[in-house]
Amino acid sequence: MSEKRKTPMMDELEKGPWPSFVTEIKKAAAKNESAADLLGLMERSYEDKVGHWKHGGIVGVRGYGGGVIGRYTNLPEEFPGVTEFHTIRVNQPSGWFYTTDALRSICDIWEKRGSGLTNLHGSTGDMILLGTQTEQLQPCFDELSSQGWDLGGSGSDLRTPSTCVGPARCEFACFDNLDLCHDITNTYQDEIHRPMWPYKFKIKIAGCPNDCVASIARSDLSIIGTWRDNLIINQEEVKNYANAGLNIRDEVTDFCPTKAITYDAEKQELNLKGEDCVRCMHCINKMPKAVKIGKERGASILIGGKATIVQSAFLSWVIVPFMKMEPPYQELKDLLDRIWEWWDEHGKMRERIGELIYRKGMGEFLRGVGLPPVPQMVYQPRANPYIFWQPEDFEENK
Amino acid sequence: MSEKRKTPMMDELEKGPWPSFVTEIKKAAAKNESAADLLGLMERSYEDKVGHWKHGGIVGVRGYGGGVIGRYTNLPEEFPGVTEFHTIRVNQPSGWFYTTDALRSICDIWEKRGSGLTNLHGSTGDMILLGTQTEQLQPCFDELSSQGWDLGGSGSDLRTPSTCVGPARCEFACFDNLDLCHDITNTYQDEIHRPMWPYKFKIKIAGCPNDCVASIARSDLSIIGTWRDNLIINQEEVKNYANAGLNIRDEVTDFCPTKAITYDAEKQELNLKGEDCVRCMHCINKMPKAVKIGKERGASILIGGKATIVQSAFLSWVIVPFMKMEPPYQELKDLLDRIWEWWDEHGKMRERIGELIYRKGMGEFLRGVGLPPVPQMVYQPRANPYIFWQPEDFEENK
Amino acid sequence: MAKVMGQTDIGPPDFRKFLPPIVKENYGKWQYHEIVKPGVLKHVGESGDELYSVRVGSPRLVSIDWIRAICEIADRYCDGYLRFTSRHNVEFLVSNKDNLEPLLAELKEKGYPVGGTGNSMSNIVHTQGWIHCHTPATDASGIVKAVMDDLYEHFTGMDLPAKLRVALACCLNMCGAVHCSDIAILGVHRTPPRIDHENLAKTCEIPNVIAACPTAAIRPDPKNKSVKVNEERCMYCGNCYTMCPSMEILDPVNDGVAILVGGKVSNARTAPSFSRLAIPFLPNNPPRWPEVVEAVRNIVEVWIKDARKGERVGEWIERIGWENFFKKTGIPFTDKHIDDFIFSVPTFRTTTQFRW
């Protein structure tokens, strides 16, 4: 796009209080031809009401099977700068903590090797470097690597794990989720970089049931902090909240899903029926000074979360109500290995683990990976009597 | 079975306070050889832990395709009296009301024409005449008919409709369910007597949401009385209940599913938020003198209820939130005709209407029978975006 | 003279012919009711008329002698009017209050159980079992008798937290409609059908047999002109046997009973709901099925002890959680309890909210 194309619709999106992605593209376009053509292509899409990208081909860097999304426009003549416009997924640090130096190291590389546009961050959690040519991929990777960065996942591999801010800044964290995320990301570098499974597999780790990283909805394996003893109440702080004007009954205890916690307005005290608390966090969230998570901490493990394609969206399902979460996380890793092995053996191409479990049955999954069935795994037992009896069940008859 | 077989296990079941079916068989056996052999066959089954009946052949009476269940023992040599042992389904009167004369007319026929054993009643609602020979079927029917009795349904036909006691003895009845049951049973004699559909179709009619005839669980079409205005509260009677010691908060209002009704203990009064009442009956049930159903009465129509085979048990689904129920019930009959036509056209062999709707989609069913979609039909709208767009939806584009 | 053939399609007798006068007069105009005592309902009309109904438990499988006997009683106290209930009890309809106590006295003397009203256990809705059906995995009447004997006090009393509806079906066809009962007793097979290849093609339509299988375990076997069963996918529902006598599934050793709990039908308070698996298997142990009787009693007793007044079994379980149901009843939770059929996914727990 040699002469400057008019982009009235793009320009319109520079107005208004929310920061504008168009302004960002224009900033990049000032220095980079691809970014300029991206702007033109977007205007064209806004006119046509249709995207102008073709299916990506297979592009990448040496030694890796994933981490790059190939992309080509279907209007290369009109927008030659985006003839090739691949994105690179860079694995973010646990909890998305950065120093300015670290971020600048990325900017410097991307200024040289790509469009200068990024997503901070991608929806899975990676830092997305948005748009470059095939020939730039390897040098870009080499430079990233030399600065201590590595690629995230794409394709049928382990996707880049991600986790909430956790103990770095949150009083609710039930274990060191940042460390766990870093640890498993490093342990499974091969699984992240070399697609070899039926389909993608995502892990997200939340420090507590608030699930600030949406793990239960967005990961095949969800690790969510929890505790096994009673929450801890500081009645002095209860009084302080009450005196500060918090309506404890209306805003706190009335919302307790099991009525495990009740408020004695006269004494200004909370009463807890510990065995009924399902650790929903609500009373803790509302009164963090007065109510704290218990001391016997670990995590619940859930499986199967994913979006709608093919068999419907699934939220993850409890498979381990409680697991201690301490380095080197061996129990978790052993479980992961068994899960992947079972999936690999039985899964069809492009079948997420949740869909496989649905197809084969939870019972078969549990037997396959050696997990004991417990009622915490279900809201309710089956309503149909369609039970698959196993040979072991008839031992007594022989 | 000429010499008398010992039946120690049957005898054991004559002990205990609950009336014994064995005693009943023995009473019949005293006069009837088939009944005597039934007792022996039962003892044999108790020894073998297995039934001794073969699949029934097709037997029946002239002009009818159903109403008789053929049955033959697989031990005819040992128990010749039950070589043939068919049952006859006699259509009960609405609400199972009888005079003693009417019942005796049945007894007299059955003494002559069958085993003398019956089920009062079968699980669908018929009077079951239990066990006779093929040659007795036609004479038995002829005599029943001459006394004013007719057969009920069996096979792929309309099964004998049944209904609760309703206005005959219940203050909760929202319409004349006894009359409706009688009316449609007579209107659809052909559908009851001549199987011609993909599978069975059951109708049950309950006078109110208490559903004393289990229509929502046990019929393909459930008609359940309801009302459209507010329930009626008599505050004087509220006070009477309170003074008589009913704990109105704990036993009544706390159970209201929507908190539509609350109790003012001071004034001894009930307060109703009419638009939140979902007509669950609870407050009415607990305080029938004080709370009464509304005045604008009719019924909700639900479809699809059935037991577990093949695709799981279904409870019926709301398809018409409210329909007036007045003779000649034309709106209902028109709807039934449309439903049956659609089922007949699309249903596979042995596919209940609920399973067909599941297979084809509720949307297609509603369009097929011409019912307007309303939110009352669902607990929640769909969570997936898998929408089948219809040609009409694109009219505007043309 | 040719014998007169019965007229067809006359339909059932008009119920109006069978209504006692007091019902005709107060039809649709009943005001309220009270439960005078267990088994005795009093309905009062706007007119002030009082109708007493006395509910009597029945074995359901009855001889004509039994029918004649209750007719005699009804003649004596009810002007010849009586009815049956949707759960197969008898109701004597007494319009003259003076007849009430004498009727009750006679019933007591003759051993008819009076009860089943209010917060009681009513009759067990059930099926044919070994009495008359070809597919049963267990008997019906025998278990019902044993359980009712054991829980008799809850039929004649009204001391339960709420109504208790027990049902039994002798195979998965569920003619007893056990799928929505507080406690369901269900006959279950546990071994795959045994195919009689020689007769199959003669006796059955192969496509229908194949279509009958909920899990698509049945495939055509053209070589044998028969079908094959993939035994790994078979969950022993018996539907193929219902369709086809050459798919014999009855198994004296491995057939037995499953217990499901927590279903209900009424719309009162909570929506109608399915019964759910509590005990996957108990053996057939005639004549009194002690394991089944004991299992039912255990559930009933834990419910009585733990439920709030007014809570049906399922409502109680939903409040305390299934975790606690299994803990409190001591019933082991197994992989068999976890659904793996079409609608399994909505039963899986998608939250960290649970009890330990």
Next chain:
Amino acid sequence: MAKVMGQTDIGPPDFRKFLPPIVKENYGKWQYHEIVKPGVLKHVGESGDELYSVRVGSPRLVSIDWIRAICEIADRYCDGYLRFTSRHNVEFLVSNKDNLEPLLAELKEKGYPVGGTGNSMSNIVHTQGWIHCHTPATDASGIVKAVMDDLYEHFTGMDLPAKLRVALACCLNMCGAVHCSDIAILGVHRTPPRIDHENLAKTCEIPNVIAACPTAAIRPDPKNKSVKVNEERCMYCGNCYTMCPSMEILDPVNDGVAILVGGKVSNARTAPSFSRLAIPFLPNNPPRWPEVVEAVRNIVEVWIKDARKGERVGEWIERIGWENFFKKTGIPFTDKHIDDFIFSVPTFRTTTQFRW
């Protein structure tokens, strides 16, 4: 000299290198937090240390200039430490309280939106759209910009009944994970794929294409060495196109946007839940999608007016019932709202309990 190849499998940098000193010292020992004002969190450690986090809205699609600009700010007030959130906002980590107000002043001056905490609307999680993907049914960044402009006051304020999480995905792959959002904006196709028979066999594995279809609408077409689509069974999910470029599904006229509501992710109070269909279709109307903006605002406003304090959108709807949701928002209910996929049955109403 051969160019040095980057070392593989070094993994991401250790986050510990990037933690500010105050975080290292109070790691795992935070006591409690307060929201000082919209966008400003104060976390207090057992030590008494106070960390202020200032949350700034980001367009997510940012240039390196933007990154450098926020780095400059972080250098000035945060000793060079900052982080991003799981919803793509920036958080400036201020350990020195004295820097807080100057930072806020600079952010204000430069037009960075501060907010997204507590009972506010946070950033819209979204996807690529026409910026970079090959399957979109709508754009992502443009709609997000338009909606955020319109609801800006709810990002910078905290006056909502509860948190409001909006997400957008430009096609059914749902990279924006819209399936559990308070409000989900979803790009949808509405016409079946157009098959390029000539190229299909060359570009795609036919069995995989067939397997990709959730409704089994795709059959082999051996004559054409291609596939056939049974258009009656196609619900335009686009999964075949994801698998195979010869199944083109983009449609400039009929593609557009659906709105789903009431999902949530947290386990707080109620279990996580899916978003459910509110509006089946709104047209693509760039650059500002006024119909979409208006629809979202309408839902938000009705929620604000009607919900109890503390009720997320879905919690509010469950309390008032979907009947009332449709009534109060004025959104028409259609046959499209009724599920007809695998798990439809559990969504059908199996009770007479409903509101008129």
